[in-house]
Amino acid sequence: MANQYNYDVLYLGSGHGTFDGAIPLAHSGVKVGIIEEDMIGGTCPNYGCNAKITLDAPVALTREVEQLQGIVEGQLSINWTKSEAHKQDVIKGLPGMIGGLLKDSGIDVIHGKGTFKDNHTVLVDGQPKTAEKIVISTGLRPHRLDIPGTELAHDSRAFMSLTKLPKQIAIIGSGYISMEFATIANAAGANVTVLMHGDQVLRNFYHPYVAQVVKDLEKRGVKFVKNAGVSSFEKSGDQVEVHYGDSRTLTVDWILDATGRIPNVEKIGLDKIGVKYNQHGIEVNDYLQTSVDNIYASGDVIDKAQPKLTPTAIFESTYLSKRFSGQINDPINYPVIPSVVFTSPRIAKAGLSIEEGKEKSYQIETNYLPDDWYRQVDNETIGDNSMVFDKQHHLVGVTEVSEQAENVINTLLPAIEFKFGPAELNRLVYLFPSIGSAAWTQLS
Ligand SMILES: Cc1cc2nc3c(=O)[nH]c(=O)nc-3n(C[C@H](O)[C@H](O)[C@H](O)COP(=O)(O)OP(=O)(O)OC[C@H]3O[C@@H](n4cnc5c(N)ncnc54)[C@H](O)[C@@H]3O)c2cc1C
Numbered sequence: 542m543a544n545q546y547n548y549d550v551l552y553l554g555s556g557h558g559t560f561d562g563a564i565p566l567a568h569s570g571v572k573v574g575i576i577e578e579d580m581i582g583g584t585c586p587n588y589g590c591n592a593k594i595t596l597d598a599p600v601a602l603t604r605e606v607e608q609l610q611g612i613v614e615g616q617l618s619i620n621w622t623k624s625e626a627h628k629q630d631v632i633k634g635l636p637g638m639i640g641g642l643l644k645d646s647g648i649d650v651i652h653g654k655g656t657f658k659d660n661h662t663v664l665v666d667g668q669p670k671t672a673e674k675i676v677i678s679t680g681l682r683p684h685r686l687d688i689p690g691t692e693l694a695h696d697s698r699a700f701m702s703l704t705k706l707p708k709q710i711a712i713i714g715s716g717y718i719s720m721e722f723a724t725i726a727n728a729a730g731a732n733v734t735v736l737m738h739g740d741q742v743l744r745n746f747y748h749p750y751v752a753q754v755v756k757d758l759e760k761r762g763v764k765f766v767k768n769a770g771v772s773s774f775e776k777s778g779d780q781v782e783v784h785y786g787d788s789r790t791l792t793v794d795w796i797l798d799a800t801g802r803i804p805n806v807e808k809i810g811l812d813k814i815g816v817k818y819n820q821h822g823i824e825v826n827d828y829l830q831t832s833v834d835n836i837y838a839s840g841d842v843i844d845k846a847q848p849k850l851t852p853t854a855i856f857e858s859t860y861l862s863k864r865f866s867g868q869i870n871d872p873i874n875y876p877v878i879p880s881v882v883f884t885s886p887r888i889a890k891a892g893l894s895i896e897e898g899k900e901k902s903y904q905i906e907t908n909y910l911p912d913d914w915y916r917q918v919d920n921e922t923i924g925d926n927s928m929v930f931d932k933q934h935h936l937v938g939v940t941e942v943s944e945q946a947e948n949v950i951n952t953l954l955p956a957i958e959f960k961f962g963p964a965e966l967n968r969l970v971y972l973f974p975s976i977g978s979a980a981w982t983q984l985s
Pocket residue numbers: 553554555556557558559576577578579580582583584585586588589590593653654655656678679680681697718805809839840841842849850851852854
């Protein structure tokens with residue numbers, strides 16, 4: 542590649558939208574640089590998936606013990622301080638591990654905030670770093686409510702760093718972060734109130750299944766306030782008041798603002814160089830190329846129809862790596878990308894939704910999971926799934942609510958992605974008994 546620049550490819554941001562692709566790219570002989578202003582590895586390992594799932598592990602355990610009460614005797618309780626410390630132990634090595642992989646691949650990691658000077662130059666602390674191609678992979682940051690007292694609220698990162706769990710917690714919003722953190726905080730003993738923007742929780746998931754999760758959380762003491770209309774936060778001694786609705790007040794110890802995440806597109810010089818973006822992120826074509834030819838985007842910062850999740854970011858950075866190293870010239874062809882909300886029970890889905898299946902008049906088979914013998918092993922009491930089949934009876938979508946939904950969806954993904962028919966299904970021999978075998982059995 543060209544050598545009038547410092548790098549062949551320079552990435553802005555070091556999350557999954559970058560490193561999964563940058564490492565093989567560097568191994569192919571391409572000179573790669575990465576600019577990162579915060580922790581190496583970005584949101585997922587440090588402030589997202591890995592951190593969250595570690596805090597979720599004790600919740601899953603308490604739920605299993607609860608289901609088997611009587612067989613297993615005695616209640617479990619979660620020691621929040623130790624759980625938080627365990628989370629820190631689990632994730633603290635990740636940035637060093639990822640940084641080591643980058644270094645071993647010959648990648649230069651430049652610490653600092655990058656801003657474009659021109660379409661081949663990024664400034665870091667006033668120092669120019671030049672490259673033939675630049676990939677913007679700056680991710681998302683928490684949206685903060687624009688109301689009086691907003692500085693009194695906190696984000697998901699702050700929640701996962703709490704060494705002591707507040708007694709009374711208000712969560713604003715009812716999306717992914719709200720529901721997962723309400724589940725964790727409630728199980729660890731906090732009184733949680735969710736103040737909703739509208740009247741729907743997790744609006745992108747199948748409502749009857751979401752309703753089961755909400756009902757269970759309510760049974761456990763979580764309160765939901767629909768159409769709350771939160772208008773301000775105010776300090777009140779050691780506590781904080783949430784003003785909402787028609788002059789109503791909720792006094793709590795801690796507020797989580799979980800009202801969404803917005804793209805990091807401002808103050809990095811995009812207007813100056815002509816990279817087009819909107820409130821959903823950077824606009825790209827089917828090659829992940831922005832409105833400026835030599836500049837690409839990857840991961841959450843892209844304005845796209847696919848879910849803004851780690852697997853999507855990994856797929857995109859890997860696609861760019863293959864393209865930059867000359868292995869492919871085709872446009873990006875996304876596979877089926879599943880998604881899961883780590884509530885208890887979880888809700889997970891892949892492929893066509895139940896609503897989309899109905900619109901196409903596809904066959905929808907539903908299963909009440911507590912009737913399945915394998916779920917009775919754990920005494921699972923909540924569980925449904927719906928499988929959508931096309932006219933040739935290929936599985937094209939699954940949605941499930943159950944404690945093991947993420948594993949069922951992962952198991953069935955190949956059937957959806959590769960359109961398994963009877964011939965393929967008949968060749969599958971799976972380990973028995975297992976959640977995977979329970980999932981495949983429903984297909985046969
Ligand atoms: C609480 C939480 C839980 C989540 N749980 C899951 C989950 O269970 N499963 C899942 O699939 N996804 C989950 N996600 C989403 C997942 O974390 C993201 O999809 C993923 O991290 C996207 O990777 P990315 O590289 O696009 O962005 P990021 O990982 O956000 O990386 C962007 C990086 O760019 C850096 N940066 C930004 N601007 C600049 C600049 N100007 N100069 C230098 N560096 C810059 C940032 O510091 C950051 O490190 C979760 C997210 C959150 C917040």
